[in-house]
Amino acid sequence: MPTGVAVVCDADNCLAVYLAVETGDDEDTRSASEVSQMARDAAQSDGWVISFGFSQPVMTCPGCADGRGPVLERGTCRRCMGLVDAESRCVYCLHQIEPVQDGEG
Numbered sequence: 001m002p003t004g005v006a007v008v009c010d011a012d013n014c015l016a017v018y019l020a021v022e023t024g025d026d027e028d029t030r031s032a033s034e035v036s037q038m039a040r041d042a043a044q045s046d047g048w049v050i051s052f053g054f055s056q057p058v059m060t061c062p063g064c065a066d067g068r069g070p071v072l073e074r075g076t077c078r079r080c081m082g083l084v085d086a087e088s089r090c091v092y093c094l095h096q097i098e099p100v101q102d103g104e105g
Contacts, residue, residue, distance in 0.1 A: 014070030063092030
């Protein structure tokens with residue numbers, strides 16, 4: 001059964017989540033360290049800020065990094081799982097969401 005790795009924002013009270021890497025099935029031979037690095041790289045390429053504190057990575061979502069966070073309401077934004085407004089834009093990270101076409105999803 002496929003599983004995945006998510007990155008969560010470390011800012012206080014932030015609910016942002018980035019679903020970063022699908023790890024595959026039980027026969028996936030990648031190490032936990034390798035999968036974690038892949039998740040951090042994927043999140044960073046999509047606007048998340050990765051820094052280090054006490055030898056641990058600190059993840060900050062795009063909304064918190066730009067002063068619009070923390071994400072307080074969950075929604076359909078693929079970048080931070082934040083609330084999307086009527087113009088199909090995340091109110092936290094400003095990611096433009098592709099509208100769902102009739103007959104999809």
